[in-house]
Amino acid sequence: MIRDRSAGKNWAGNYTYRARKLHRPSTIEQVQEIIVNAPRVRILGSRHSFNDIADSSELVALEDMPKDVSVDRAANTVSFNAALKYGELVAALNAEGVALHNLASLPHISVAGAVATATHGSGVTNGNLATAVAGLELVTSCGEIINVSRGEPDFDGLVVGLGALGAITRITLDVEPAYEVRQRVFEGLSWEALFEHFDEIMSCGYSVSVFTHWGEAIDQVWVKSRVGDEPELVEDDLFGAVAAAVDRHPILGLDASNCTPQLGKPGPWADRLPHFRMGFTPSSGDELQSEYLFPRRYSVEAIEAVRALADEIRPILQVSEIRTVAADRLWMSMSYGEDTVAIHFTWKPEQEAVEDVLVQLESSLARFEARPHWGKLFDAKAAAIAPLYERLPDFVRLAERLDPRGAFRNSWLKTRVLGE
Numbered sequence: 001m002i003r004d005r006s007a008g009k010n011w012a013g014n015y016t017y018r019a020r021k022l023h024r025p026s027t028i029e030q031v032q033e034i035i036v037n038a039p040r041v042r043i044l045g046s047r048h049s050f051n052d053i054a055d056s057s058e059l060v061a062l063e064d065m066p067k068d069v070s071v072d073r074a075a076n077t078v079s080f081n082a083a084l085k086y087g088e089l090v091a092a093l094n095a096e097g098v099a100l101h102n103l104a105s106l107p108h109i110s111v112a113g114a115v116a117t118a119t120h121g122s123g124v125t126n127g128n129l130a131t132a133v134a135g136l137e138l139v140t141s142c143g144e145i146i147n148v149s150r151g152e153p154d155f156d157g158l159v160v161g162l163g164a165l166g167a168i169t170r171i172t173l174d175v176e177p178a179y180e181v182r183q184r185v186f187e188g189l190s191w192e193a194l195f196e197h198f199d200e201i202m203s204c205g206y207s208v209s210v211f212t213h214w215g216e217a218i219d220q221v222w223v224k225s226r227v228g229d230e231p232e233l234v235e236d237d238l239f240g241a242v243a244a245a246v247d248r249h250p251i252l253g254l255d256a257s258n259c260t261p262q263l264g265k266p267g268p269w270a271d272r273l274p275h276f277r278m279g280f281t282p283s284s285g286d287e288l289q290s291e292y293l294f295p296r297r298y299s300v301e302a303i304e305a306v307r308a309l310a311d312e313i314r315p316i317l318q319v320s321e322i323r324t325v326a327a328d329r330l331w332m333s334m335s336y337g338e339d340t341v342a343i344h345f346t347w348k349p350e351q352e353a354v355e356d357v358l359v360q361l362e363s364s365l366a367r368f369e370a371r372p373h374w375g376k377l378f379d380a381k382a383a384a385i386a387p388l389y390e391r392l393p394d395f396v397r398l399a400e401r402l403d404p405r406g407a408f409r410n411s412w413l414k415t416r417v418l419g420e
């Protein structure tokens, strides 16, 4: 079993893990032994979060565990080692002719890390990536191995676990027959058209993303349609926005070669649903991110509230993305209980300036019950978070039951969720 003395930095490079040990177990017995003996511990995913959510005095990376991807055709599920990245999982799914219901903007993230923070893609009928979880294997802080499946008590609390409940060692996800997707980009949508036709625009494809830098008009609308399953958007006009004639990057002026193919060319689901291609730098690579999700009934008012801050936002922004996420029942999901809209910010790497703007943004968005994305930068502390999550008391009880010695409690959890 290898052990590093330092865990280095997160993907964005804005956070250096304080952990003094990074364990790399290769068997479940080693995972149990490490966890039982660690006073404070967390599992580290692919390090794509922008804050200290994954940090502790000891960290465990599960990448050296056997991958063991197994598709159960009768149950329509796939099970695998939780450290697997979506890009790696997709290769195994393609070989079996099956697919997931959705993906985030990038395939580079670990499935366990994505699920723990309720990471999402877009689509009015698509739940976040955690909603595909059908079962979990978890090692608790006293070394017990627990297997839970959808429908069992507390399952809805376990899935979006914020890394606070134990080490997820295996995940089972729902799969469906593989499908093809076409992706088209429309440019120059007016704000008036977006507000007047918000629901129509966000549901004109299986997954729709609106990119803007809060200027005079909206920069781009990315429409991903499932081939054959639903009416496809074939016109070259989307409420006045014009179909792009070449591939685009969501950030104006950046080279589109790290983006998935567009121009309506059909291709496998996993080569179209993420915006960025595996093996290439996702997004701009030199950035910070924040995101807020709020009930869809506030869409237009909340977007207007952000637009009113355009002069403060624009100098430190690379691009914003507006997406939709369907409601779910996962206690700590940002889409718990209601269909949501997500407003995302890809910032320039200027942390202090970003933190200043976040205070203003959160004060403007508070009246829309906006929940910050757990894995990105936000200002809200536990007192502001608590009223947004009605199942939070149940989650705290679950954490106390599974982790009575508080080994998985870290400073992020205390500051942002528990409030101690």
Ligand SMILES: Cc1cc2nc3c(=O)[nH]c(=O)nc-3n(C[C@H](O)[C@H](O)[C@H](O)COP(=O)(O)OP(=O)(O)OC[C@H]3O[C@@H](n4cnc5c(N)ncnc54)[C@H](O)[C@@H]3O)c2cc1C
Pocket (backbone or CB within 6 Å): 011, 012, 042, 043, 044, 045, 046, 047, 048, 049, 050, 053, 054, 055, 062, 082, 083, 104, 105, 106, 109, 110, 111, 112, 113, 114, 115, 116, 117, 118, 119, 120, 121, 162, 163, 164, 166, 167, 168, 169, 282, 283, 289, 373, 375, 376
């Ligand atoms: C370029 C970029 C694009 C992004 N795009 C999107 C997007 O489209 N949509 C979106 O919603 N988010 C997006 N994100 C955010 C990202 O999906 C989340 O931050 C996610 O948590 C990253 O997963 P990770 O494996 O890197 O987790 P980490 O940052 O390593 O860890 C996150 C949390 O998961 C826990 N964890 C990880 N593995 C385990 C395990 N096996 N058992 C228990 N706990 C575990 C950690 O302890 C920690 O609490 C993006 C981030 C980047 C950098």
